[in-house]
Amino acid sequence: MKVGFVAGEVWSGLRRNLSMALSVILVTMVSMFLLGMGLLAQRQADTMKGYWYDRIQVSIYLCTENSLQANCQGRAATEAQQESIENQLKAMPEVKQVFHESEAEAFERFKEQFRNSPITGNVQPGDIPQSFRVQLADPTKFAVVTSQFERAPGVASVQDQEKVLKRFFQIINWITAFSVFLAGLMVICATLLMATTIRQAAFIRRREIGIMRLVGASNWTIRMPFIIEMLVVAMLGVGLAVGMLWLGLRLIFNLGFNRVVLDKALIGANDVWALTPWLFGGVILIAVLTSLFTLRRYLRV
Amino acid sequence: MIRFDNVTKVYPRSTRPALSDVNVNVERGEFVFVVGPSGSGKSTLLRLALREEKATSGSVLVAGHDLSTLSARKVPRFRRGIGAVFQDFRLLPGKTVDQNVAFALQVIGKPASAIRQLVPETLEMVGLEGKGKRLPHQLSGGEQQRVAIARAVVNKPQILLCDEPTGNLDPKISLDIVHLLDRINRAGTTVVMATHDADTVNDMRRRVVQLDDGVVVRDEENATYLAPEGDK
Ligand SMILES: Nc1ncnc2c1ncn2[C@@H]1O[C@H](COP(=O)(O)OP(=O)(O)OP(=O)(O)O)[C@@H](O)[C@H]1O
Ligand SMILES: [Mg+2]
Numbered sequence: 307m308k309v310g311f312v313a314g315e316v317w318s319g320l321r322r323n324l325s326m327a328l329s330v331i332l333v334t335m336v337s338m339f340l341l342g343m344g345l346l347a348q349r350q351a352d353t354m355k356g357y358w359y360d361r362i363q364v365s366i367y368l369c370t371e372n373s374l375q376a377n378c379q380g381r382a383a384t385e386a387q388q389e390s391i392e393n394q395l396k397a398m399p400e401v402k403q404v405f406h407e408s409e410a411e412a413f414e415r416f417k418e419q420f421r422n423s424p425i426t427g428n429v430q431p432g433d434i435p436q437s438f439r440v441q442l443a444d445p446t447k448f449a450v451v452t453s454q455f456e457r458a459p460g461v462a463s464v465q466d467q468e469k470v471l472k473r474f475f476q477i478i479n480w481i482t483a484f485s486v487f488l489a490g491l492m493v494i495c496a497t498l499l500m501a502t503t504i505r506q507a508a509f510i511r512r513r514e515i516g517i518m519r520l521v522g523a524s525n526w527t528i529r530m531p532f533i534i535e536m537l538v539v540a541m542l543g544v545g546l547a548v549g550m551l552w553l554g555l556r557l558i559f560n561l562g563f564n565r566v567v568l569d570k571a572l573i574g575a576n577d578v579w580a581l582t583p584w585l586f587g588g589v590i591l592i593a594v595l596t597s598l599f600t601l602r603r604y605l606r607v
Numbered sequence: 608m609i610r611f612d613n614v615t616k617v618y619p620r621s622t623r624p625a626l627s628d629v630n631v632n633v634e635r636g637e638f639v640f641v642v643g644p645s646g647s648g649k650s651t652l653l654r655l656a657l658r659e660e661k662a663t664s665g666s667v668l669v670a671g672h673d674l675s676t677l678s679a680r681k682v683p684r685f686r687r688g689i690g691a692v693f694q695d696f697r698l699l700p701g702k703t704v705d706q707n708v709a710f711a712l713q714v715i716g717k718p719a720s721a722i723r724q725l726v727p728e729t730l731e732m733v734g735l736e737g738k739g740k741r742l743p744h745q746l747s748g749g750e751q752q753r754v755a756i757a758r759a760v761v762n763k764p765q766i767l768l769c770d771e772p773t774g775n776l777d778p779k780i781s782l783d784i785v786h787l788l789d790r791i792n793r794a795g796t797t798v799v800m801a802t803h804d805a806d807t808v809n810d811m812r813r814r815v816v817q818l819d820d821g822v823v824v825r826d827e828e829n830a831t832y833l834a835p836e837g838d839k
Pocket of ligand 2 (some may be wrong): 651
């Protein structure tokens with residue numbers, strides 16, 4: 307089989323069945339977009355979870371000169387206040403571990419976590435307060451820490467991040483589950499549509515197939531144009547889906563999401579690229595298997 | 608070259624055999640007419656020889672292959688050595704004459720250089736020189752059948768099977784087509800032609816195998832054929 311000849315057959319096949327080809331492209335695109343979105347959401351969750359759950363459950367932010375909280379009275383926490391808080395924390399049986407994060411460290415960490423975001427430029431060292439990160443032996447005992455330190459001198463605020471996180475991760479889990487579920491349905495749709503398209507293409511070309519069989523063309527020769535056709539449209543669909551994921555990520559995460567001041571790491575384009583081979587691989591597998599399966603009937607000698 | 612030994616063919620969902628206990632032996636280089644009324648089993652005989660159908664019992668040997676044991680995987684290669692022509696021409700309407708003939712070579716992986724040489728050569732042999740750029744609908748029925756014959760013989764098969772190739776053509780054109788088949792036969796190709804057109808059979812005076820209800824009722828050299836009443 308000559309490459310030019312196969313290419314010509316593929317091209318004429320696509321042209322004769324253009325509307326079906328378009329629908330396969332679109333359905334593949336939507337299904338892969340949904341799947342990609344679900345997987346990216348999960349990746350995002352994992353990126354954050356790893357960071358948070360390992361380290362902190364409760365943060366005690368100390369006052370800075372710019373703190374607005376009444377408890378601070380417009381003054382930064384003194385060294386004595388800081389020491390006193392630290393000693394009290396270490397004395398508590400509920401506390402497993404205490405980390406102190408200075409303003410400089412807080413700034414570094416912020417820069418690292420928001421590396422994919424444009425807002426880092428506006429943040430100066432000192433904008434992010436120093437804090438104690440308290441890991442509790444039992445994270446549910448959060449109230450003990452809150453009640454003891456909320457009004458303590460030099461404390462701006464006490465945050466139970468676990469609560470926020472839990473809800474946040476729950477949302478992400480729902481997004482993932484939902485989009486993977488929809489993606490699953492769409493993949494079924496895409497597969498059925500591919501099968502229908504191939505069946506229709508084979509029907510349109512039944513004369514050609516009949517003649518190929520008559521003159522002794524091998525089964526692979528007969529199949530090849532169909533398989534290549536499916537691969538072309540399916541891969542166009544995945545390509546568009548990947549493009550949309552990349553664009554979506556840029557728009558949602560880099561422009562909107564990170565305005566919400568949440569202590570989190572963000573996923574970036576790299577995560578889309580990491581996903582890409584799997585999406586392509588999966589779709590190629592589906593396209594080839596569906597083609598082979600659907601064409602069996604036409605190849606029975 | 609083609610040998611049927613005690614061949615019976617019963618189609619699925621049918622009780623009456625389309626062929627029953629047929630014994631025919633066609634030697635290399637022969638020209639054989641298969642005649643008989645409609646439904647007598649002529650097409651079935653050719654389909655068995657082309658391995659489009661399998662015999663229910665008995666053995667079919669074609670070009671050295673035992674078709675009852677030939678695996679499905681080997682059928683394409685087997686068919687490359689057999690040409691086939693049908694009443695309805697089976698040309699691709701969107702392809703030109705050249706492309707129709709070339710198609711048969713392209714799909715079996717012939718190199719482009721060989722195709723460039725074989726296609727015009729074959730078209731000239733069947734009397735279609737200069738018509739290569741036309742589409743099938745721009746040709747007469749007889750010319751279309753010549754294209755189909757060119758496509759069948761372009762790969763130089765040992766055997767040419769024709770199922771009523773003149774069935775759609777008027778008598779004068781039919782004779783031309785049979786004369787073309789005769790020429791191909793004289794060049795060494797074994798030809799088996801199913802027909803119920805008595806005129807062409809009588810014009811040629813070659814071997815005639817006559818079927819009736821799936822049974823060989825006559826097998827004669829240099830024979831004639833008298834079509835039964837009611838069957839053209
Ligand atoms: N695919 C099939 N399934 C079932 N029965 C069939 C099939 N093809 C042919 N037959 C039957 O087998 C018998 C022989 O058919 P065949 O086509 O071989 O006859 P024929 O001699 O070629 O007839 P004609 O001159 O009309 O072409 C007929 O009774 C026909 O009805
Ligand atoms: Mg017939």
